[in-house]
Amino acid sequence: MFGEKFQRKYALTDLGVKNAKQGTLWTVIVNLITMAGICIIYLMMMNFNDVLIKHAYLKGTGMILLLTIVYFILSLFTHMQQYKATYGTVYKEVKGVRIRLAEHLRKLPLGYFGKRDLADLTETIMGDVSRMEHVWSHVIGYLYGAYISTAIIAVIMLLYDWRLTIACLWGVPVAFALLFGGRRLQEKNAKITKKYTLDMADCMQETIETISQIHATGRQEDCLNELYDKIDLHEKKVVKSELISGLIINAASIIMRLGVATTILAGATLIVSGRIDFLVFAVFLLVITRIYAPFDQSLQLIAEMFISQVSANRLMEIEDSQVADGKNSFQPNGHDIVFRHVEFGYDDHPVLKDVSFTAKEGEVTALVGPSGSGKSTLAKLAARLWEVQKGTIEVGGEDISKVDPEVLLRDYSMVFQDVVLFDDTVMENIRLGKRGATDEEVLRAAAAANCDEFVRCMPQGYQTRIGENGARLSGGERQRISIARALLKDAPIVLLDEATASLDVENESKVQGALSELLNQKTVLVIAHRLRTVEAADKIIVLADGKVREEGRPDELMKQKESLYNKMLQLQNTSGIVGV
Ligand SMILES: Nc1ncnc2c1ncn2[C@@H]1O[C@H](COP(=O)(O)OP(=O)(O)OP(=O)(O)O)[C@@H](O)[C@H]1O
Structure with missing residues (x-):
């Protein structure tokens, strides 16, 4: 999962891959512990059942209190670890990638710089790395962690009651299918937006660099108008791209949450037909309040991951360019x-x-x-x-x-x-x-x-x-x-x-x-x-x-x-x- 392909896909350093693994691990633990909170509520509900039906005293209060304290401490500790493994390490990764890029650029033959202009390269080292910074800190660990933890939770739910699990989770694959179906469109829009960002940066740089000639030839107004047009166009493309991503993400989220309605419908039917008792249904009602949270986050993250691929590819394009290297010793016989x-x-x-x-x-x-x-x-x-x-x-x-x-x-x-x-x-x-x-x-x-x-x-x-x-x-x-x-x-x-x-x-x-x-x-x-x-x-x-x-x-x-x-x-x- 975290092999060479993964490293290239996210343009990570070796340290970045290690951090991504740790971020994922801690996210899985955080998600599982969050879900474990439901077990405490489940225990309380079992005892409430005794109180309501048998009019007995609430049993195991001390144990529940202890579990709640342990749950609280574990939550705090794992959240802190997750934060350290994701946000805490990202600045080192940003520094590492920028240094790696600069080192690589230093070794590239001059011919490379004829193909990519200064604004383009600056945008890669600053803009693209910043976009990836967000992906490295906010996306990778959370996304892969959500996949793994939800798969584990889904298996536990299936063992508990497969009918309610299907009623609860059927929307998830549909939502993801919609999101992946829209991937091409989102990537295409990200590419277009990047092109207009570069056009704008290019125009801005050229205007600043040639400011004396612009004044000398009285072209101030023309140049400013050209720049304003490029800024306008860029804004339009960004808004369009955000709108398309927003539409796809929200549609996927709505489809996924239809699972709440189907769970209630299926649960009610199963209770009426006597195939489950109310406690099982209540547990599923509790689960659906939490199960969608990592998915919801994932939908946003996946969309961001699609868009960030344009930036990752631009970083890798520099790194894949052939450097001018050779042997480290040069002992010529004279200097003809x-x-x-x-x-x-x-x-x-x-x-x-x-x-x-x-x-x-x-x-x-x-x-x-x-x-x-x-x-x-x-x-x-x-x-x-x-x-x-x-x-x-x-x-x-x-x-x-x-x-x-x-x-x-x-x-x-x-x-x-x-x-x-x-x-x-x-x-x-x-x-x-x-x-x-x-x-x-x-x-x-x-x-x-x-x-x-x-x-x-x-x-x-x-x-x-x-x-x-x-x-x-x-x-x-x-x-x-x-x-x-x-x-x-x-x-x-x-x-x-x-x-x-x-x-x-x-x-x-x-x-x-x-x-x-x-x-x-x-x-x-x-x-x-x-x-x-x-x-x-x-x-x-x-x-x-x-x-x-x-x-x-x-x-x-x-x-x-x-x-x-x-x-x-x-x-x-x-x-x-x-x-x-
Ligand atoms: N970086 C470059 N990218 C593309 N074409 C180039 C580049 N540098 C030079 N050229 C082209 O290569 C040709 C030779 O250029 P070069 O500068 O070597 O000539 P030169 O004899 O030194 O000229 P001058 O005496 O005017 O300085 C020219 O046609 C020029 O337009």
């Missing part, structure tokens, strides 16, 4: 990067076709080519940020697709166009380059990357927080911090994608000085639109239409009058346009 017949595309869009070249250690290899030819993609493949679809990439003779990306990336320093900074101090943002680097090391790298001047003007110098993704910095300042980080890391492979694109001429020449220190004796793969910046490269790879068109030293390529490199150079010299 060798591309062998590499092919790659985003979804159905092929970008690189049969790309082969070598970027040698101690040399600067520059990638040039028209916009969209695949230069940045190549750089990302070189660091296994994406997985090649055909061919191999080797570093020092080791196939990088066999090495754990975390281990592999220890040998890489990267400065990309899209700098990623954290809402922390300048000092800590630079220190990310090398875990455990001393303040002196950080300051040395910052000075070499020409950060000193602008950081010292900040209110708390290197201890100033720079806002979300460095929002309080200019593009050039952000890029200099990223270069300082790379200098600090001092890894044997350096990938530079438009590393100095956001710098003015004065800063660029200063940073170039720092970069030449960083690049010394490394394997360097550099992408630059400004061909001037790669004139000193040891080797140039010219990419066009996803293929290596030309390869050689800059002076060699320049000598070839018809070379694409030469044409790009001439175009740049005559027009001053840097993007080719």
Whole structure:
């Protein structure tokens, strides 16, 4: 019952399964003890019978009192245990699942994030886990506990009087059949509601992210109207979904409670025909006041369980995605990067076709080519940020697709166009380059990357927080911090994608000085639109239409009058346009 299928169905951790078992066990005990209360009333009624018929004193009062006290203490104790096993453990489970998801996301290849956007993933980690939190605490233990305890009680009732048991419980399977019959409809509605929730979250996130462009283009009203429409639509879908669930649950509950009428009818008939005495009938009347309570709760819980399946499936979808893993040791023989017949595309869009070249250690290899030819993609493949679809990439003779990306990336320093900074101090943002680097090391790298001047003007110098993704910095300042980080890391492979694109001429020449220190004796793969910046490269790879068109030293390529490199150079010299 609580096997692997169960664990997947509810997206539980191992600890969650253990908690679910305990929650179920305590619910069964609580339900059985609650029903045992009827036995005490039954005992009293038997004695009342003696009082009424034989006019005898009420016997066993002391025993009944003792049983009542024991019943009260047991009830209190088991309820507390049930509470601890369900509500008390759920926060640990929520924490465990969120950490497990975050760990998994960390190991997924970049390609995964192209398929699911940020709002979608945030909704899974926050919204879906919250929905499951309710299922883990309120549903699983109570539902499975209700199934087991009611099955036990039903068997006892059948042994006692099968006719009244059938009269009492016939509505239960019918109610459940109705509920399970409506399952598809409820799941479909839950999926639709989720889609509209994501649409709304997406629109909200996009509006916030692009707020400056919205103001600049005067589109405030259009954007707000779009957002209001999405909120309206979401509300309508939620109301519809709740209404359908409510209708099904209430109809099932009414059918189940028809059992009260049939029990009274059957009981009266059986008494009149002398087949049962009043005491048996009275016991069943007492039972029906309690027997439906766990079922009633179950109907609600099952409906919630159906709806929660959408969330559980979304959690499992992340967990089932193939992570980029590999061996934990990386001991290459040198750091030459060798591309062998590499092919790659985003979804159905092929970008690189049969790309082969070598970027040698101690040399600067520059990638040039028209916009969209695949230069940045190549750089990302070189660091296994994406997985090649055909061919191999080797570093020092080791196939990088066999090495754990975390281990592999220890040998890489990267400065990309899209700098990623954290809402922390300048000092800590630079220190990310090398875990455990001393303040002196950080300051040395910052000075070499020409950060000193602008950081010292900040209110708390290197201890100033720079806002979300460095929002309080200019593009050039952000890029200099990223270069300082790379200098600090001092890894044997350096990938530079438009590393100095956001710098003015004065800063660029200063940073170039720092970069030449960083690049010394490394394997360097550099992408630059400004061909001037790669004139000193040891080797140039010219990419066009996803293929290596030309390869050689800059002076060699320049000598070839018809070379694409030469044409790009001439175009740049005559027009001053840097993007080719
Ligand atoms: N994450 C992505 N998802 C889908 N397509 C992408 C993605 N990144 C890039 N592309 C596409 O892949 C192609 C190559 O892009 P890439 O950024 O590698 O080119 P590039 O030569 O570096 O361009 P540029 O010089 O303009 O920076 C382009 O057609 C681009 O639209």
